[in-house]
Amino acid sequence: MAFIHHTHLLFLIAFILFSLRTAACVASSPESIPVPTPAPWPEQFHALLFMNYSGTLSMIDLWYDWPNGRNFNIIQDQLGGPPLYDLEWNNGTSFFYTLPSSPSPSCRSAQLPVGILRPNWLDGATYLGRTSVDGFLCDHWEKADFIRYYEDVATRRPVHWVFYSGRQAHVMTFDVGAALADEYWQAPAYCFKEGCASGGGGGGGSDSFESVLLRRPLEHI
Numbered sequence: 001m002a003f004i005h006h007t008h009l010l011f012l013i014a015f016i017l018f019s020l021r022t023a024a025c026v027a028s029s030p031e032s033i034p035v036p037t038p039a040p041w042p043e044q045f046h047a048l049l050f051m052n053y054s055g056t057l058s059m060i061d062l063w064y065d066w067p068n069g070r071n072f073n074i075i076q077d078q079l080g081g082p083p084l085y086d087l088e089w090n091n092g093t094s095f096f097y098t099l100p101s102s103p104s105p106s107c108r109s110a111q112l113p114v115g116i117l118r119p120n121w122l123d124g125a126t127y128l129g130r131t132s133v134d135g136f137l138c139d140h141w142e143k144a145d146f147i148r149y150y151e152d153v154a155t156r157r158p159v160h161w162v163f164y165s166g167r168q169a170h171v172m173t174f175d176v177g178a179a180l181a182d183e184y185w186q187a188p189a190y191c192f193k194e195g196c197a198s199g200g201g202g203g204g205g206s207d208s209f210e211s212v213l214l215r216r217p218l219e220h221i
Contacts, residue, residue: 036139038122038149039156043067046178047158053167060169063180064116070185071116087187090115095187107191122149133160134170 041064049060061074069090076083082102087095092115097107125141128148132138136159138150150160161169 035127037127038125038139038141038151041066041117041119041121042176043119044177044179046173046175046180047171048173050170050172051167052170053165063178065179066116066119068185069115072180072185085187087185088116095191097188097191100188100190105188105190107188109191125149 043066045064047062047064049062051058051060057078058080059076061072063072063074065071071088073086073088074083075086082098085095085097085099087097092112094110094112095107096109098105122141122143125143128140128142130137130139130153131150133140133150136150136152137154138159139153140148140150142148146164148162149158150162151157152159157174158171160171163169
């Protein structure tokens with residue numbers, strides 16, 4: 001009888017240990033871990049982007065200024081002459097121009113039914129998991145089939161973007177709170193003269209097209 005009682009006790013202990021282990025496994029299962037969501041963009045920041053599109057390289061100074069409803073991309077192609085300025089406003093107006101000091105100053109404009117990206121524009125993006133990009137462990141998401149967005153797990157800062165066209169942006173620097181002085185947000189006077197080229201699709205360099213196209217799908221989100 002003592003042997004049977006001892007056996008029952010061992011069985012009870014084993015059952016309790018198994019139950020605790022099972023509970024721990026359930027608690028740590030992937031289903032119980034919240035799915036990461038991308039950090040909203042800061043309301044103001046400056047980023048330096050290295051762009052690559054099938055071997056065509058450029059650098060972009062990106063100035064994002066949500067409180068003032070404006071976004072600025074200063075695009076320098078590799079060995080490609082004067083910079084192209086892509087100035088976007090929250091009323092849907094964009095100007096693509098070179099400075100008066102360039103050999104052939106020019107300006108084009110575009111009018112879109114949507115403004116600049118909202119700070120929470122990544123809301124609703126589909127989480128795709130974790131991967132290493134440019135030396136960083138990143139969470140990454142896909143938004144509306146037009147961009148894949150990679151964010152550093154440790155700092156939650158953007159690291160890499162891949163557009164639906166295949167163009168890639170590597171985020172070299174990301175300065176939260178940096179702001180460009182108001183005087184630099186004014187398009188040249190010749191952008192407002194009669195005869196200045198305009199249209200609904202934008203103009204200028206390929207990176208500026210990407211900037212305009214990036215906003216288009218948000219009409220339907």
